[in-house]
Amino acid sequence: xxxxxxxxxxxxxEQEAYPVEPRYHPIHKIPRKIYDFLASARxxxxxxVTILACCISGVTLWRGAEAGRMVFGALWFNSILVLLVVxxxxxxxxxxxxxRVTLISFGMILFHLxxxxxxxxxxYNSLFYFRGIIRLTEGEALPSGDPRSYDSxxxxxxxxxxxxxxxxxxxxxxxxxxxxxxxxxxxYEVAVGEGGDRSKGIIYITHKLSHHGVDYFNDREGYSLLVxxxxxxxxxxxxxxxxxxxxxQKNGSFKYSTGYRDGETVKQDVILFPPPPDKPxxxxxxxxxxxxxxxxxxxxxxxxxxxxxxDKPLFNMKIAEGKSPIGNKxxxxxxxxxxxxxxxxxxxxxxxxxxxAIVLPSLWVGLAGMMITTIGRILRGRRKRI
Amino acid sequence: xxxxxxxxWIAVGLYGVSTFSYIFGLIARQEKLFTLGLFSxxxxxxxHVGVIALRWSATGISPFIxxxxxxxxxxFMTVLIFLIFQFSTKKLRPLGVLVMPVAFVLLGWAGTLMKxxxxxxxxxxxxxxxxxxxxxxxxxxxxxxxxxxxxxxYLLKEKNSGGLYEKLPDLAAIDDLSYRFISGGFILYGLMIxxxxxxxxxxxxxxxxxxxxxVWSLVSWLTYGIYLHLRITFGWRGRKLAWYALIALVAMIxxxxxxxxSVETFHSGFRIEHT
Ligand code: HEM
Numbered sequence: 001x002x003x004x005x006x007x008x009x010x011x012x013x014e015q016e017a018y019p020v021e022p023r024y025h026p027i028h029k030i031p032r033k034i035y036d037f038l039a040s041a042r043x044x045x046x047x048x049v050t051i052l053a054c055c056i057s058g059v060t061l062w063r064g065a066e067a068g069r070m071v072f073g074a075l076w077f078n079s080i081l082v083l084l085v086v087x088x089x090x091x092x093x094x095x096x097x098x099x100r101v102t103l104i105s106f107g108m109i110l111f112h113l114x115x116x117x118x119x120x121x122x123x124y125n126s127l128f129y130f131r132g133i134i135r136l137t138e139g140e141a142l143p144s145g146d147p148r149s150y151d152s153x154x155x156x157x158x159x160x161x162x163x164x165x166x167x168x169x170x171x172x173x174x175x176x177x178x179x180x181x182x183x184x185x186x187x188y189e190v191a192v193g194e195g196g197d198r199s200k201g202i203i204y205i206t207h208k209l210s211h212h213g214v215d216y217f218n219d220r221e222g223y224s225l226l227v228x229x230x231x232x233x234x235x236x237x238x239x240x241x242x243x244x245x246x247x248x249q250k251n252g253s254f255k256y257s258t259g260y261r262d263g264e265t266v267k268q269d270v271i272l273f274p275p276p277p278d279k280p281x282x283x284x285x286x287x288x289x290x291x292x293x294x295x296x297x298x299x300x301x302x303x304x305x306x307x308x309x310x311d312k313p314l315f316n317m318k319i320a321e322g323k324s325p326i327g328n329k330x331x332x333x334x335x336x337x338x339x340x341x342x343x344x345x346x347x348x349x350x351x352x353x354x355x356x357a358i359v360l361p362s363l364w365v366g367l368a369g370m371m372i373t374t375i376g377r378i379l380r381g382r383r384k385r386i
Numbered sequence: 387x388x389x390x391x392x393x394x395w396i397a398v399g400l401y402g403v404s405t406f407s408y409i410f411g412l413i414a415r416q417e418k419l420f421t422l423g424l425f426s427x428x429x430x431x432x433x434h435v436g437v438i439a440l441r442w443s444a445t446g447i448s449p450f451i452x453x454x455x456x457x458x459x460x461x462f463m464t465v466l467i468f469l470i471f472q473f474s475t476k477k478l479r480p481l482g483v484l485v486m487p488v489a490f491v492l493l494g495w496a497g498t499l500m501k502x503x504x505x506x507x508x509x510x511x512x513x514x515x516x517x518x519x520x521x522x523x524x525x526x527x528x529x530x531x532x533x534x535x536x537x538x539x540y541l542l543k544e545k546n547s548g549g550l551y552e553k554l555p556d557l558a559a560i561d562d563l564s565y566r567f568i569s570g571g572f573i574l575y576g577l578m579i580x581x582x583x584x585x586x587x588x589x590x591x592x593x594x595x596x597x598x599x600x601v602w603s604l605v606s607w608l609t610y611g612i613y614l615h616l617r618i619t620f621g622w623r624g625r626k627l628a629w630y631a632l633i634a635l636v637a638m639i640x641x642x643x644x645x646x647x648s649v650e651t652f653h654s655g656f657r658i659e660h661t
Binding site: 041044045048049051052055056058059063067068072073205206208215217349351353356359360363364366367370371374377378381 | 513562566569570572573576577580583584587588589590591592593596598601602604605608609611612615616619620
């Protein structure tokens with residue numbers, strides 16, 4: 001029943017035997033064997049089905065980050081993808097070789113070519129990309145080309161930091177930012193570059209800033225308190241911005257405090273103050289209770305602990321604990337501590353992805369190729385019917 | 387009950403009438419019941435459009451965000467394309483025997499998941515790409531569902547003869563038409579994926595992240611990509627592909643609405659921890 005009886009619309013100019021075998025063979029013997037393997041339509045099916053199975057297992061058996069580790073990020077899986085593209089190149093182009101170019105085959109050529117160029121784009125990108133997270137407090141500028149400016153980063157083998165020139169500055173963070181009546185929630189006013197070659201702009205979730213092919217995206221933001229530690233005569237010992245984490249409470253509200261991120265959750269913790277490389281004097285736990293009435297005001301909560309010789313906090317010998325309004329000093333043993341003002345910090349994703357200029361247009365061309373093939377088939381179907 | 391909900395359940399009810407008319411029409415070989423089925427589908431379609439319009443005008447936010455809205459749109463597209471197809475060709479009258487039950491069950495399911503309309507649109511969704519994306523997704527689903535319906539007709543005609551089945555186009559024509567709808571669905575899913583890639587690139591700077599929704603959409607796309615290769619490269623036709631289209635449809639429904647929304651993904655709202 002299932003004997004291949006091509007419907008009229010599928011009749012190629014020449015009659016085919018199934019599965020269609022390659023018509024173009026480079027050389028003979030061993031290279032020929034390798035070529036035959038790579039150019040086989042069966043290999044294509046096996047690979048497609050394997051990838052399908054991997055995809056399904058990567059969203060059922062394993063989830064999220066684990067799926068990334070077990071499947072999608074794994075070398076073997078990516079090798080299969082590469083093999084698929086090599087297979088497309090040999091199998092498809094070996095077959096289409098020398099065939100009359102019609103609307104149908106032209107679309108198919110475009111389409112399969114795009115698979116190959118997407119891969120090339122991905123490989124090129126993997127050699128030159130840069131992805132980093134840069135965290136800045138309002139008013140702060142960090143050298144863009146210094147790896148230490150980034151909380152974390154990864155880069156392609158051939159990426160050079162000299163590409164990131166000048167400084168990245170956070171001018172201001174706008175909470176409740178609206179544009180054209182749409183609530184964008186948060187927008188960062190940033191400047192990047194050096195001297196006269198600077199780009200300045202506002203970024204929010206659907207709007208990035210680009211500077212010489214490097215893109216800046218908003219990621220997350222929070223509060224930062226300017227904290228000044230003085231001795232009890234009022235002489236300033238150290239001052240600095242302390243970024244706070246937002247910690248979700250059971251009732252859905254947020255608590256803003258010093259702390260650290262542990263996977264998906266944020267834990268409250270002390271910081272050394274002044275932070276290393278300066279010599280720390282105390283361990284400080286800092287919190288911020290925002291005022292509902294006025295932006296950037298409210299109370300600061302302090303807890304101070306002494307340090308042992310190795311700068312480890314002595315939690316059982318608390319120096320002082322308490323609360324005072326922003327801008328008011330708080331007396332803590334031999335120290336006075338002041339949360340002088342509230343600013344925002346933001347985390348931005350910095351990305352340089354040169355391969356995208358190949359990959360993304362290829363996707364559209366590929367889609368156009370599919371449409372051209374389909375239109376070609378419909379037209380041929382019509383002509384047959386007339 | 388709010389007028390919106392009343393309309394919703396009227397639509398579901400009429401799709402139910404349509405479903406039973408088609409099924410009994412097939413069992414009893416009564417073509418009149420197909421006519422009833424078609425017109426009750428049309429009658430149900432009107433309140434269905436009304437529900438979407440009401441939701442939309444209530445807030446000014448395109449109502450395609452939550453899972454029940456997404457299913458409502460998917461069935462809307464399905465019934466729309468089905469109706470256009472049925473009124474433009476009279477030859478495939480029993481097609482509704484698969485299409486309408488699926489639309490009926492899905493829309494009823496959407497009704498049980500319905501929440502109040504969101505009052506604001508998450509910032510990440512405020513992009514023109516959302517249109518290309520959801521039209522690709524819903525029309526792609528509609529196409530492959532109709533293709534599966536044609537597959538079912540193929541299998542039925544192959545087994546049965548006489549009366550109603552005589553009037554259907556010949557097997558090769560049904561097979562070819564089913565393939566056309568699969569190709570269309572494949573392109574539309576492609577449109578959904580490519581626009582999703584662009585959109586994600588605009589918002590986050592990466593176009594592909596192997597997140598579950600992305601992977602599931604790749605699964606559907608590959609499934610139909612394999613169909614096309616079985617047909618074009620291996621010369622499969624007829625019964626095998628009809629079964630393939632039917633089984634793939636089940637996978638499609640599960641992957642489309644069943645699984646992605648039950649896990650935290652890029653699609654389930656966008657994280658801004660700071661308020
Ligand atoms: C292993 C990789 C692949 C190989 C070797 C391959 C090979 C081929 C071949 C030989 C044809 C038929 C050309 C002809 O003889 O007329 C074809 C058609 C096609 N391929 Fe592929 N292909 C591959 C991957 C893909 C993928 C991943 C997709 C998308 C899921 C895809 C989609 C298509 C489409 C849409 C057609 C045209 C079908 C039609 O005419 O409607 N191909 N491919």
